[in-house]
Amino acid sequence: MDLEYTPTDDAFRAEVRAWLEANLPQAVREKVLNHKRLSRDDIASWHKLLGQRGWSAPAWPAEYGGPGWNETQRHIWDEECGRIGAPMVLPFGVSMVAPVLMKYGNEAQKRRYLPRILSGEDWWCQGYSEPGSGSDLASLRTRAVLTKGSDGDHYVVNGQKTWTTLGQHADMIFCLVRTDPAAKKQEGISFLLIDMKTPGITVRPIIMLDEDHEVNEVFFEDVKVPVENLVGEENRGWTYAKYLLGHERTGIARVGVSKRELAFLKRVALEQKKHGKPLLHDPVFAARVAAVEIELMGLEVTAERVIASSGHGRGPGPEASMLKIKGTEIQQALTELMVDAVGPLGAPFDPAFLEGERAHAAGGDDDAAPLAAYYFNYRKTSIYGGSNEIQKNIIAQMILGI
Known part of the structure; x- marks a missing residue:
């Protein structure tokens, strides 16, 4: 891989x-740069603007x-x-379910869903984790029973995601x-696409420590899902799930965002004083910042290598786990240094x-x-996408053979 940039x-x-x-x-840029909360419209309108330009899915091939x-x-x-502080395009559609559809979906599913993901017309979410089935995802219990009826074959789904x-x-x-x-835990799982407006779905908010409504519980009670919404083959969903998680873990690295936050950290540390001098000039604090910066430089090169290998026809492998961890x-580490x-x-x-309801912080900074x-x-971040x-x-088993 050539690490030098060409004139092109x-x-x-x-x-x-x-x-x-x-x-x-x-207004959106300032929210991102200043660590404020984005609204649904902020995220959706930016996705749609990128879709109009053809840039909402940077990793997609031209054929899709x-x-x-x-x-x-x-x-x-x-x-x-x-x-610049652009909002992240949500990965659930563009970077997670779309690669699965491209590789394992049928032509009808590709024609229906991929253009709507690209344009931002459909907002997707992920139904993986369950109470008691987080990192041990194969122990999930949400059931789908294939039923034949006068209105067509469909699955009846009952269970809970969190x-x-x-x-x-x-x-x-x-x-x-x-x-x-x-079947064995991994062998009896299927991958379904479900319309969130289907009767029987209840979404219940989980309010986080910072009082933000970011995550939810989702309940399924006799939810009817057309059989056409099964991706690939029945009971082979674990294969598709692992493929999806490889793409998710690669994206979690977020090198560009970390470089921006490192610059923010340095600016703040220059403004804060310790014994009358900028905090960033304190040898101990400066060493901590330098250590993170060196790690980030290594991560950037590693991410480029993984992306390059994926571009040569390989899906993300166990290397994606390294990107996710680091x-x-x-x-x-950057957020810890900011607070310090x-x-x-x-x-x-x-x-x-x-929430943007007040122009300046009540505390004055x-x-x-x-x-x-x-x-x-x-x-x-060290928990979602599969805990570190x-x-x-995964690295021990697939790379080191332990």
């Missing part, structure tokens, strides 16, 4: 940067409506979006369901400021006010 790459970066500068709404970018262009895109991110906004959910309870550790840098200034909790909530929220402990097991 530089021209591509200039094109991307100019377009982002001209089209990213300033993607830009057909190579791995270097995708890295440049990630870096520029992170630098930690469903932004499920309160979703049009569709992709679900792992148990279709053969007598990417989330760096994200958490601002100290007591980050303690006041100001929901009105986080707009940079510091969101950081405690930001820190607590990012405790999740599980990722270490």
